[in-house]
Amino acid sequence: MNPSICFYFQVHQPYRLRDIRITDIGKGDQPSYFDHEKNRSVFRKVAEKCYLPANRLMLELLNRHPSFSIAYSLSGVFLDQCREYGEDVLNSFRALAATGRVEFLAETYYHSLSSIRDTQEFCEQVSLHVHTIEDLFGQTPTVFRNTELIFNNELAQVARLMGFTGILAEGTDHILQGRSPNMPFEPPHFRLPREKESVIAKNRPLAKRSDKIAILLKNYRLSDDVAFRFSDKSWVGFPLKAETFTDWLTAGGGHSINLFMDYETFGEHQWEDTGIFEFLRSLPRMWEERGIRTATPSQVIAEWADRSKEVYDAHNVISWADTERDLSAWQGNQIQAAAFRAIYDLGPLVKATGNKELLNTWRKLQTSDHFYYMCTKYWNDGDVHKYFSPYDSPYEAYRRYSHALCDLKTRVQSKTKPKKHPLRP
Amino acid sequence: MPLHTLMFGWEYPPRHLGGLGVACQGLVRGLLHHNIKVTLVLPFPGTDDEVDIRFPTRDVIETIRIKSFLNPYDSPELYARRIQHIPRETSQIYGEDLGHAVYVYTETAVEMTKDLNPDVIHCHDWMTYEAGVRAAQYHERPLVTHIHATELDRTHFSPNEWIYGRERWGFEQADHIIAVSNYTKNILVQHYGISPDKISVVHNGSDEAHAIHVMGDTVPAVAKKNPMVLFLGRLALQKGPKQFLKMAAMVHAHRPDVQFVVAGDGHMLSDLVDESCKLGLQDCMIFAGKVSTPEARKLYAQADCFVMPSLSEPFGLVALEAIAQNTPVILSKQSGASEVISHGFKVDFWDTEMMADCVLTVLREQPLAMQLISEAPRVLQKLTWINQADQVHSIYKNIINS
Numbered sequence: 001m002n003p004s005i006c007f008y009f010q011v012h013q014p015y016r017l018r019d020i021r022i023t024d025i026g027k028g029d030q031p032s033y034f035d036h037e038k039n040r041s042v043f044r045k046v047a048e049k050c051y052l053p054a055n056r057l058m059l060e061l062l063n064r065h066p067s068f069s070i071a072y073s074l075s076g077v078f079l080d081q082c083r084e085y086g087e088d089v090l091n092s093f094r095a096l097a098a099t100g101r102v103e104f105l106a107e108t109y110y111h112s113l114s115s116i117r118d119t120q121e122f123c124e125q126v127s128l129h130v131h132t133i134e135d136l137f138g139q140t141p142t143v144f145r146n147t148e149l150i151f152n153n154e155l156a157q158v159a160r161l162m163g164f165t166g167i168l169a170e171g172t173d174h175i176l177q178g179r180s181p182n183m184p185f186e187p188p189h190f191r192l193p194r195e196k197e198s199v200i201a202k203n204r205p206l207a208k209r210s211d212k213i214a215i216l217l218k219n220y221r222l223s224d225d226v227a228f229r230f231s232d233k234s235w236v237g238f239p240l241k242a243e244t245f246t247d248w249l250t251a252g253g254g255h256s257i258n259l260f261m262d263y264e265t266f267g268e269h270q271w272e273d274t275g276i277f278e279f280l281r282s283l284p285r286m287w288e289e290r291g292i293r294t295a296t297p298s299q300v301i302a303e304w305a306d307r308s309k310e311v312y313d314a315h316n317v318i319s320w321a322d323t324e325r326d327l328s329a330w331q332g333n334q335i336q337a338a339a340f341r342a343i344y345d346l347g348p349l350v351k352a353t354g355n356k357e358l359l360n361t362w363r364k365l366q367t368s369d370h371f372y373y374m375c376t377k378y379w380n381d382g383d384v385h386k387y388f389s390p391y392d393s394p395y396e397a398y399r400r401y402s403h404a405l406c407d408l409k410t411r412v413q414s415k416t417k418p419k420k421h422p423l424r425p
Numbered sequence: 426m427p428l429h430t431l432m433f434g435w436e437y438p439p440r441h442l443g444g445l446g447v448a449c450q451g452l453v454r455g456l457l458h459h460n461i462k463v464t465l466v467l468p469f470p471g472t473d474d475e476v477d478i479r480f481p482t483r484d485v486i487e488t489i490r491i492k493s494f495l496n497p498y499d500s501p502e503l504y505a506r507r508i509q510h511i512p513r514e515t516s517q518i519y520g521e522d523l524g525h526a527v528y529v530y531t532e533t534a535v536e537m538t539k540d541l542n543p544d545v546i547h548c549h550d551w552m553t554y555e556a557g558v559r560a561a562q563y564h565e566r567p568l569v570t571h572i573h574a575t576e577l578d579r580t581h582f583s584p585n586e587w588i589y590g591r592e593r594w595g596f597e598q599a600d601h602i603i604a605v606s607n608y609t610k611n612i613l614v615q616h617y618g619i620s621p622d623k624i625s626v627v628h629n630g631s632d633e634a635h636a637i638h639v640m641g642d643t644v645p646a647v648a649k650k651n652p653m654v655l656f657l658g659r660l661a662l663q664k665g666p667k668q669f670l671k672m673a674a675m676v677h678a679h680r681p682d683v684q685f686v687v688a689g690d691g692h693m694l695s696d697l698v699d700e701s702c703k704l705g706l707q708d709c710m711i712f713a714g715k716v717s718t719p720e721a722r723k724l725y726a727q728a729d730c731f732v733m734p735s736l737s738e739p740f741g742l743v744a745l746e747a748i749a750q751n752t753p754v755i756l757s758k759q760s761g762a763s764e765v766i767s768h769g770f771k772v773d774f775w776d777t778e779m780m781a782d783c784v785l786t787v788l789r790e791q792p793l794a795m796q797l798i799s800e801a802p803r804v805l806q807k808l809t810w811i812n813q814a815d816q817v818h819s820i821y822k823n824i825i826n827s
Contacts, residue, residue, distance in 0.1 A: 021778070022679060022785045334799070338792035376768070376800055395770055398793055399786045406789075 003182055004295040004303075005249060005287065006216065006256045008145070008168065009263035011051070012075040012111050013043055014369035016390045020403040026410040033361065033404040036084075038390060043085040050267035055092035057266075057277055062099045065284040069101040071296045072263070073145045076109030076129050077367060079136065090136070097137040103296035104133045106141035106164065106205065112366035113330060115146055115155055116317065117344050119196055123203035125363070126162060130205040140206070142166065143297040147368050149218065149260070149320040150327070153313065156187035160213035161197060163206025166301045168260060170320045171217030175312060181217035182254025184304045185312035214301045215312045218260040218320060222248060227261040231274035239275070242282040246290065256300045260320070322377070330371035335398040340371060342405050346412065353415040358408070365404060373397035428821060429462040431543035431560060433534060433553035444742040445573050448605070448629050449549060455630065455814025461821075464541060466534050466556070468493035489537055493530045500585060503692070524587070531556045539563060545821050549573060551588060554595025561598075567824040570599040575612055578737040579663050582616075593617045601824050603627050603817065606761025609739040625820055628765050629740045630810035633749035635802045636726065652788045653684045655728035655752070657721060657743050658735070660691030665734035665757065668777050670697065672732065674704040675781035683709065683788065688724055690715040725750035729794070730787045735760050736774050744769075749805055753797040755783045765808060768801035 018035035061068050074093065082090035096102045108114055108125040109132065115122045126144070134140050143166035144159045151169040159167045171181030191197070201209075225245065229235045237244070249257050262269065270276040287294065295303065321329040330336055343365055350362040374394045391397045434449045453463050469490035504523040534556040547569045548557030554570055561568035576584040576592055596602055596617055602624045604610040610626050613619040654676065658664040666687060673685045687697065687710065694712065701710045716724065725731060731747035731754045738760035745762065747754050754769040756762055763771045770783040787794050 022782050022789075334792040334796045335790075338790070376796070392771065393767075395768070395793065395797065398790070398796075399770075399783065402786060402790050402793070 002250050002290070002292045003252070003254045004256045004293040004300065006071070006258045006295050006297060006300050007069075008071040008073065008105065008258070008260045008297060009265075010073050010075075010145075010261070011078050011263045013039070013046070013078050013081050014111065014367045015039055015077060015081075015364050016042070017370070017397075017400040017404060020400050020407070022403060022406075025403060025407045027407075028411070028414065033400075033407070034364070035390075039081065040085045042390070043081050046264060046268050047086050047089050049272070050264050051086075051089045052092060053272070053277065054263065054266040054280075055089075055096060057281060058102075059092070059095055059099070061281065061284050062096065062101055065288055067288070067293060068284045069103070069294050069296050069299070071103040071105055071143075072096075073105040073107050074133075075107060075111040076125075076132055077111055077364065079132060094137065097139070101296075103143070103298055104137055104139060104141055105168070105297065106130050106133065106144045108147055110363045110366050111147050111368055112363070113147060113150070113340070113368050113371065114366060115150060115158070116327070117340070118347060119158065120199050120203060121344075121347060122158075123162065123200055123205070127203060127205035142206075143168070143216075143301070148329075150317060151215075151314055151319070152317045153187050153190070153315060154192065156213055156215060156314075157190065157192055158196075158200060160187075160211075161192070161200045161209045162204050163208055163210050164213060165210050166214045166216055166297055168216050168218065168258075168297065169312065169314070170318050170325055171220055171258075172318050172325050175314055175318070176217075179310065180252065180254045181219045182252055182257055184255060184301060184309050185215040185217060186309040187213065187215060188311050188313055214304065214309060216256070216258050216297055216300060217312065219252070219257050220320070222252070222257060223259045223261050226259065226276075226279075227265045227269065230265075230270045230276055230279070240279065242279055242286050245279075246283070246286050246292070250290070250292065255304060256295060258297075258300075321372075328377065329375050330368055333374070333376050333394075335376075335394065336371050336374045339374060339398060339401050339405070342402075346405070346409060349412045349416065350408075353412055355415050358412060358415060362408060365401070365408070370397070370401055374401070427460045427462045428545070428818075428825075429464070429541075429543045430456065430545050430547050430821065431464050431466070431538055431541055431564070431566075433466045433546075433548040433556045433560070435468060435549055435552060444629075444740065445550065447742055448573060448740070451630050451632055451810035452814055452817065454632075455810035455812075456817065458811050459814055459818050461814075461818060464489065464538070464543065466491060466538060466553075468530055468552075489534075491530055491533050491537070493526060493533075500579070500588075527552050527555070527591075531559065535559045535563065544825055545569060547571060548595075551576070551592040551595055554591060554598070558595065558598045561600075567600040568598065569601050569603060569820065569824065570595050571603045571605075572596075572609055572613065572739070573605055574663075574739045575609065575617075577612055577616055578609075578739055579661070581662055581736045593619075599623070601625065601820055603820065605629050605740040606764055608759065608761045608764065612737075625816070627813055627816045627820075628761065628808060629742055629745075630808050630813035631742065631745040631749065631805055632810055633746050633805060635805050636722075636750050651682045651684045652680075652729040653686060653727055654784055654788075655686050655688065655724055655731045655747075656734070657688040657716070657724065657731070657747075658733070660687070660689050660693040660697060662693070663736055663738070664689075664691075665736050665774050666691075666693060666697050667700065668734035668736075668774055668780070669732060670701050670704060670706065670710075671777040672734065672780040672784065673701075673706055673710060675778060676784050677704075677706060677709060679781075679785055680788065681709070683784075685710045686713055686724060686728070687711070688713040688716045688721065721746065722750055725752050728752050730755065730784050732780060732784065733757055733760065733762065734772075734774050734777070734780060738762065745805065745808070748798075748801040751798040751802065753787050753794050754801065755780060755787070765804055766801060767804070768797050 015034040016038050109129040144164040145168040149170045373389045374397045376394045466489040501523045546557050546561040549571045550573050576588045596619045604624050604626050610624045614621050656669040660666050725747045731752045733744050733756045735757045741760045741762035756771050757774040758771045772779045
């Protein structure tokens with residue numbers, strides 16, 4: 001029997017920082033750290049090139065092919081931007097949700113790295129996200145995907161205790177060790193420290209903990225054929241046809257081929273004139289003809305149900321970023337480490353103020369993209385940097401970020417209620 | 426037979442005022458490394474009879490010294506000012522005005538190199554272009570003109586028309602042009618109407634050894650000194666010392682503990698001293714005057730941040746010198762150095778507010794300073810004069826064979 005195809009698309013936009021100056025710090029009347037004009041223009045550009053046409057196409061495909069299904073993870077900050085810059089985009093996702101064959105996954109609302117630093121904060125952000133998805137789309141996520149597929153054994157257990165039945169991860173070769181990524185896996189069994197378990201129990205997004213959790217692994221070769229190589233003329237597979245790609249999909253066998261990618265692949269990373277939309281349009285028909293099914297992550301997991309799973313043993317943290325597929329895209333240098341430390345050190349103070357706006361600002365500054373823009377890995381000797389950044393350099397990213405943090409610190413201090421002097425004995 | 430280049434230069438260490446001499450020396454040494462024979466013709470402000478003394482300063486280099494009062498950063502006014510102090514009978518021989526001085530240099534230089542048999546002629550900046558063109562015609566060999574700084578850089582785009590004309594003529598006559606940066610190449614294309622196909626960019630190299638940080642070396646056991654921000658360069662319009670003062674005033678308003686050092690000499694010195702007093706910087710601004718190479722290194726090493734605010738900087742070797750001493754740099758975007766140094770802040774020279782902001786950020790954020798100095802010096806390994814001279818060698822081979 002053919003494996004089923006599991007499509008999951010990541011949809012996210014960060015709040016980019018404006019050109020904050022040192023002279024702005026501590027003025028108290030700081031309007032915002034974020035560059036609304038830039039954020040709006042990027043959002044509208046991507047909406048026109050990707051979100052709107054891609055959603056139109058997906059709706060068309062869902063209507064035409066009754067067995068076709070897909071999954072999305074929409075970050076909370078993306079949804080916030082929909083409310084600010086694009087109700088049309090949000091409505092097009094609502095229309096997709098109304099088909100009943102679109103699954104929405106859970107993630108941290110702020111697309112943050114909180115999982116590696118602050119379990120309580122992590123749980124709060126996931127809860128916030130789950131409730132937002134419930135409100136907007138009328139469904140409760142049961143599968144979790146962490147920011148940039150950051151994953152390790154501990155996180156799998158945390159997600160299980162939060163109530164999820166599945167979690168997504170990168171299918172890295174060094175952990176698979178020759179095994180196929182096309183099967184559901186499970187994490188090694190172990191207990192978390194009691195305090196951690198109790199933090200999770202108190203801040204769980206879902207009603208009860210899950211007994212088991214399945215790990216769905218990204219088939220990175222086949223996913224990246226579409227996401228990265230589709231329009232690469234020097235690639236041996238160019239030009240990629242739906243038929244060839246389907247041959248490749250079935251050749252691997254297994255239970256499900258998990259194609260995980262950024263949604264911006266369609267129309268933004270791969271422009272419309274590359275034929276990416278036509279490629280996508282022709283896939284479901286071809287699959288139908290050949291008797292290949294699609295399934296969402298929760299269906300894939302449900303279908304496997306009680307069959308035994310192999311252990312996917314990720315002692316060290318992995319992710320889907322760069323060739324290293326680790327944390328080095330966000331934690332690889334001194335400025336990233338300093339910024340990361342500083343933002344989380346501020347957490348208890350921000351929370352102590354009880355000020356919602358400060359809390360929201362602090363959390364928006366946790367978005368992983370801020371750290372990604374500070375990456376210097378590929379920033380060498382005049383080479384054009386290989387990733388998209390709204391700033392001139394990693395140092396400019398840090399300059400703006402550190403100013404925002406300095407100002408946030410002064411705002412937090414001014415809002416902190418002075419402690420009453422303890423009564424003298 | 427080694428390839429032989431006949432090179433017309435302006436200045437050469439130890440007699441040099443700026444980066445041109447350092448670049449010339451680096452290039453010559455690099456070429457020698459690739460077994461190229463170099464004959465170098467230089468203006469020489471000697472007072473005794475030193476014309477046509479050829480002496481090898483190193484194994485294969487041959488230097489021909491031409492008695493002249495030319496100075497590579499001359500404008501007609503500066504030349505006139507200098508020549509006033511020269512006895513009249515001498516100045517008549519070596520040039521009563523800048524035009525005449527160039528004429529005398531050209532005549533002598535061409536005459537004295539007639540018995541050589543070069544494969545290629547290579548000349549540096551406008552004063553030597555006519556000598557280069559005529560030598561190339563005489564020897565029937567291809568001509569490479571090297572451009573280190575244009576008249577537009579020196580005058581912030583209000584050129585002396587005569588000098589501008591000499592430059593353009595030199596570019597037109599050349600078989601190939603070497604520009605020290607893409608920034609300079611663009612100026613040639615946009616403002617001199619030169620075809621980009623004829624211009625190759627060879628960035629300057631640096632033989633500055635990267636000073637290895639010894640832990641505890643830079644932070645003395647005593648309390649940390651006041652932070653210091655450094656300017657180093659000729660005190661001329663082109664280098665942006667006024668922008669440095671403006672920036673300093675803004676930094677000072679925010680952090681009065683910061684010290685500023687302006688190292689270098691030039692005709693703007695007295696103006697700048699006045700200006701810094703007007704800005705209220707008299708207690709935190711030090712004018713150090715011209716500094717020797719070891720002194721400069723020490724200043725770079727002491728500085729917490731080096732600022733190069735040039736209005737138009739074809740290259741800017743000082744930036745490489747600063748990163749070699751583990752100093753974070755803030756560079757004018759209008760510079761060639763900003764093309765090769767990736768790990769630093771780059772600011773438009775007129776945006777002194779942004780410049781001040783970057784300085785303050787570097788001073789406040791220790792991790793940022795550490796990150797910059799751990800990454801920036803890597804480029805020095807690539808940008809050696811041996812590598813850069815190899816590119817020049819390839820250009821020679823191409824034009825000789827075409």
